[in-house]
Each structure stands twice: as structure tokens, then as C-alpha cells.
Amino acid sequence: MDKPADKPIEKKKSFWSRLAIREGKIESILLPILSVFTALVVGAFIIPFSDPNVLAAEGFSATLSAAWTSVIAAYSAMFIGAFGDPKAISAAIQTWQATGDTKTLLAAFRPLSESLTIATPYIFAGLGVALGFRGGLFNIGAEGQLFVAGLATAFVGYSVKGLPFIIHMPLAVLAGAAMGALWAAIPGYLKARTGAHEVINTIMMNYIAFRLTDYLLSGPMQRLDGLPITPEVQPTSYLPLLFSSPMRIHWGFIIALALAVLVYWFLWKTPMGLEIRMVGANPNAARYSGIKITLITVLTMAMSGALTGMAGVGQILGVDHKLVRAFSSGYGFDAISLALLGNSHPFGVVLAALLFGFLRGGAARMQSVAGTPVELIRIVQGLVIVFVAAPEIIRTIYRIGVHRKQKSAS
């Protein structure tokens, strides 16, 4: 069969259509959306089981209506927890316009701010893992990189004193990013030089990072009162809040978005980005084309580690201002799912991270108001990943994409 020959060479494309077309067209956008939707639907079937009212209801119709009420309550609480209460927001805007009072305004937007604050480390870590994926490297060590980066940042943050903000903050940020890069470059080097698989070695580096953190928090970096927490970092190293308290959203969010754009530009618009993607897509062809695979592998891991490290940096300098053992709630591990969900594309990662931010942000309120356990959100997150990883499920449910590849004869 001849391929459709000599069609007019394509026209100039807009930025957005280019973006979508690069990978798998509309499907790559539609599938994640449907995955999220389906996961929420499945979640709705689970919610009633945690509701004592439903379990206590007698008779089929009573149970059904109790279940319905329970689902509605849980999801509306989650929505309000994630985005804020629309009524409160419009009321607050009116008050602000009338009186200039920003207090109610800030309070009304607080849930949204919380969600975005939670999304921030997800963006950083997701970008890091996605960059690794593009280079064909499975960076499972994001969590460890995030910890060591946090340690370095915290150390520079509390021990260096007397520097102005303009120097101290960037210094603390760079220290963390550099530490994350170094931590990831080690398994990168081992992979490039000896062929040792990066999955194994990044996992091992995680353990080293966790134990190193335990050691430092119980000794050299311990604060004076003896709790396993580092001293507070100097205010000169803070990533400033975007608004004022109680809105916790800080400059890290803006930096994360900027880095997403930077990573996109780097991967798709620079020669080195092309090299990384080539090594990831076909290392043989990369070698043939003259790329030094060893060097690219180490650099990819280092950059991946710098980005995942930024997740730790953001938490320390933007939110916690000190390092506690539990300062990361598994951002580094969730980042792997995020990268997958976002199709290893920086903008996809941002969207996926926002989704996780909203889910987690909403979960707290869902538990406190509707009594649905936060674990439900874990289930929903898990289901989203399952559906994205096995797109055939979604394709079958929604009967989309009878988009079989043209099988050529012979």
C-alpha cells in the first residue's frame, strides 16, 4: 500500500496545536480527563461504606437515598475544600468591593491557596521524574533527593546569618537543588559507567537519605530543645508568601510554574534537550548520531534530582521553615504517578500536580465535614493512575479510539 503521497506540506501551526500534536493528539488529553472522572465515579461507590447512616439505613430505597446523600455530601465538601465555597467567595468579593476589607477575601480563597500550596512540591518533583522519563531513566529516588535537598537548604537557611534576602534566599535554594542533583547524579553515574540499574540504585539512595536525615536530626542538625527538628531558617531565606497569612501559597508555586516552562523549552527547543529525548527514545540511534550517552545519562539524572530537590526546598523555605522528619508526605513517590499521569510532559505534570493538590486539599475538609476518610482520596488517586496506565479500560468503557494503528498488509 502506498502512503498517502505528496499531501501539501503542513501549514504553520499554532503553539497550542503543536503542543497537543507532538504526542498523541486529543486522546492524550481526553484519556486522563476521563480517567479522573471514572475514578471519582468509582470512589462514589466506596464512600457510602464509610458512612454509618448508610450502614444503619433499613430497606433498599432508604439505603440508596442515604448513600446518595452521603456521596453528595462528601464530594461537595471535597469541592469546597479544594476550591473554596463559591458563595463565600462571592460574598467576600462584595464585601471587599464595598469596604476594602481583605480579611474575608483571604479567608474565602484560603482553600484554593491550600490546594495550590500542596500542588507546589508535586509540580517540582513531577517535573524531575518526567525529565528522567524523557531521558529513559526511571528516577525512583525523588523522595530521597527531596530529603537531602531539604537538609542542605535548611542548613544554609539557619546556619548562614546576616546575609540580605536577595543573596540568602537564592543561596539556600541553590544549595538544595545542587544537593538533589548530586544525590541523583550518583546512580546516574553508576548507570552510565557500570550499567547498574538506576531503579535499584535510586531506591537504595532513598534509604541512605532517610537514615542520613534521621542521624542529622538527632545530632548535628538538631535544634536546641532536643526534638528531632532543625532550627528555624532565617527569615532572610524565606520564599515569601504571595499574599498574606492565612494564605500559605508562596513564591515556590510561581517558581514551579516557571520551571515547567523552562523544562519544556529545554527539552524541546535546545540541542541538549533533543539529545536527552533521543537517548530516552532510542539509545542506539543516539549513539549512532554521536551523542555521548554516558554524559547525557549523568546530566539527565542530575537535572532530574535538582528538580525533585526543589520540592524539598519549597517546603522548607516556603511552608515549614524548618525540617521535620515528616516534612514530605510522599511527594517524591507520588511524583512518579504524576509524571505518568502527565505523559512526562511538563505541562501535563503541572495539570496532574494541580489535580493531586485539589484532591488532597479537598480531602481534609471531606473528612472533617462529611466524615469520609481521607484514604478515599488515596483510592481515587490510585484509580486514576490505574486508568491512565491501562488506557484500554477507559477506551473500552467509553468506546473511544477504535483508533487501531493502520495495519499495513504484508
Add this chain to the structure above:
Amino acid sequence: MPPVLELRGITKSFPGVLANDRIDLTLNQGEVLALLGENGAGKTTLMNILYGLYTPDAGEIYLRGSKAEIHGPQDAISLGIGMVHQHFMLVPVFTVTENVMLGSELTKPGGILDRDTVAKRIREISSQFHLNVDPDATIEDLSVGVQQRAEIIKVLYRNADILILDEPTAVLTPQEVEEFFGVIKSLVQQGKSIIFITHKLKEVMAIADRIAVLRHGRLTGLTTPQESTEASLANMMVGRQVLLTAKKEAMDIGEVVMTVNNLDVKDDRHLPAVKDVSFEVRAGEVLGIAGVQGNGQRELIEAVTGLRKVEAGKVTIMGQDTTHASPRGIREVGSAHIPEDRQKDGLVLTFPVAENMVLNTYYESPFTKGMNLRYAEIEKAARERVKSFDVRVPGISVPVSNLSGGNQQKVIVARELSRPIRLLIASQPTRGLDVGSIEYIHGQILKKRDEGCAVLLVSSELDEIVNLSDRIAVMYAGRILDVLPAEKATREKLGLLMAGIQQSDSEQALKAQP
């Protein structure tokens, strides 16, 4: 007597492609029917329908006059249809017997494999059809020709009367092809019927009783070797006049461009693959390296292009020592490399055509400026190359994986030949391509030669070597046995060398059998 097999109006479409369009075909008892067509003509689809792997959209299959329903390979086998695939389906570490019984294991009471009975049956089949296969031999110890006969035994063991052979000669030396034709003759003499899928015209003329030609899923000709010529068959296949032998003009041979001295290279298992190889290539000539696959050609090419470590010896290109240079360094001296495996080494399949067009020059001006890739320049170059090398693409931003094999290869050829080069290293440049693409690529290679470029060509297709080369080196077991000027290189001489028989022996052998 009704024909052994009759296909009536077989139609099969895949999304966007009509792979088989109302095909009527008959196969008579004891005949060899050659099914000829370019890649993508629908040969394999048709045979897969016959073998039960696909269900036809329309049409019927009759076996010995009665309608047959074939829903899977099991049905096909029980109806006496057997298929020998192009890529052998053998387990290398098993014996012939074990391979033959795989899938229909015969057991003694207690579930113990009954190898002896099977081996006995294999001996019977082997002697009946003069196959000469030892049932106790391990597959990996056998030559490719014998492995193929083991495949045939597998089919005969399951009592097949109709044998479908998919491109069976692709992996054989000329001598092995002769032997293989002997096997086919013995099969048909004893009443087997054979469908022989190929795109090699010479073989069709030599072995077929009847020839069916497919093009674009349609049966475009039904003829016999007596009524046709290679040229007429090629016309039927391609639908236009085709030059079967590339036109080659005498050239003035210029200065030495590439010298290889006493080269030693190891293979992936660290065993010597290239042993003490020396040759030179001059401007304006094509040096062809003939040989059966797996005799060190791949390692030789990888070594001189910087992809494999040179153990000993020296490689000089354009007067510069490139023995240990990187692939990029070697290219920058002024050489181009068309790699043996286009999908593995030559292309990034998931990348668009445009990026593949600059896969090894992306870092140079004008494609890169400072920190930025200049996509406008890359796309401009890609468009020019697509146009001037006649690459059929829907657009330069589609992934190359969407292109046909011929067009994928044209992308590589376009990329490699649109730079000013003094040396072209081409390895299996037309493997698996259709006649039209082969013709085109051969033309491009000769054009480079005529422009004064030195060409090192490696191919296991003897026709390709003979057609293009000015001098022919034959490689066997890691050594170059001999280098012959093209006019002195007869197919017999080359065939003997490819089988490892040295010049002095070969001359005696030729004299001995006039």
C-alpha cells in the same frame, strides 16, 4: 480433479487500507505457485487469511473442492496447511526433535515425552524428502539452511500437503538456495503443493510452475515463467517500467579515501568477529563486501564508524586516523553512514520526520544557534530533503514510525546524502525494501560514486553487490577471503567464497565440475 486449494473473492481491509481486494487464486496438486509482490502488496495478509490468522471480510476458501472454514492456525494445520515463516520459529537450545514436537507433544504413559517415536518419524520424513536433518542435533549448532529444513520438517510432521513458504531464501547463500530448490522439487514430486512468497524475480523464474503477482492488494497477473521475463514481472509488480540493473558508467578511480589495516574487532560476546581485515576504498569506486550475514560484516562496519571498539589495526579516512574516533568525529571527517538496521540505529521512530532528518547534524549551524534549536531551519531543511529525495510523507511532523519501510530508509538516505561527503558507508541499504525503493536507493548510491565519493557497501544480497560494486570483497568467518574486480566476479566464484572456499580451492572446484 478439483484444485487442492481455491481462493474465491478474498477481500480484507484494514482501517484505511484494502489489503486484499477480491483475490481469486488456485493451487494445483504438485505445483509451485510463486506469489510475487512488493512489500505491502498484500501477500502476507492473504497467506495469514489462509492460515487462519485473519478472517476475511468476504470470500471463500475451498480445499479439494469443498468449502473450508479456517478460524485459526489449528484449523489450518488440521486441514493440511503448513506455514514456514520468514523468521524461524525454533527454540535454539532445543533439539530438532524437541522443536518438532513443541505444541503437539507426544507422550508415553505417565506423561513422559516420547522423543524416540518422534525422532524416528523425523528420520522417515527426512529420508523421504531428502532433507538430511539429524533429529538429535541442537538447533543453534545447525547452519541456517538446515534450520530451515527443520522448519519444513515441523510442517511435514503435522501432515501438511500445502506448504506456504514466506520469503524462504532471504537468509540463504546462493549454494544453499540451490539446495533448497532441490528440496522443493522433491516435495512437489511427492505430491505436496507449495506457495512460495517472494519478491526475488530470479528465484521465481527458476522454481515456479505458475506465478501470481499482487499489487496494492489486487491480483495483477497470473503467468508462468515460460511466458514472462524478469522485466515483465517487475512491471506487473510495480506497475511501471523498472530498471533491474542500475546503470553504471565507468569512472576514473581517484585517490584513496579510506584505508583499513589489519583490523581486529570483537563481537558482543567478546569473541573475535573481524580478523586481520585490510582494504582500501578510493574516490569514485564502490567497494562491495559480500558475504552471508553474520560473518563479521556488522562488526566491521560498526568498528569503522566508531560504534564498536577496535581491538587492533588502523582505520584512516581522508588521511586522518579515525581508529578510535567517535561516531561524530568520523562523520565530521566527511563520511556518511547508512546503518544496517534502520529502525534500531538509524531512526528514532517516535520522533517526527523533521527531527530524524537532522538526527546527527542538529547541533550544527544552521540548526542550532547558541542554546536554541532553530525549528524553522530544521523544518525547512526537512522539507527540501523530503522533496529532493522523493520521500512520501503526509507531513514532516508525523512520527517516522508511520512511514513505510521504503520511506523510512529514504529518510536516512536523504539525511546522509544531503551533506557534502567524501565517503559513504552503506550497510544493507535496501534490506526488506520494495523494487521501486531499491531502484531509487541504488541510483542515489551510484550518483554519489559518480560525484567522486568513495562508497563502502555491505550487503548480503548478491545481486545488489554485483550490480553496484566496482570491486567485490568477500567476507567469511571474519576474514576477507578475496577481493575481485567486478568484471571477474562471477556468481559462482562469489558463491563459493561466501561459503568459505578459498580462491585456489574454488578454481579447482570450478574446473572439476564443468
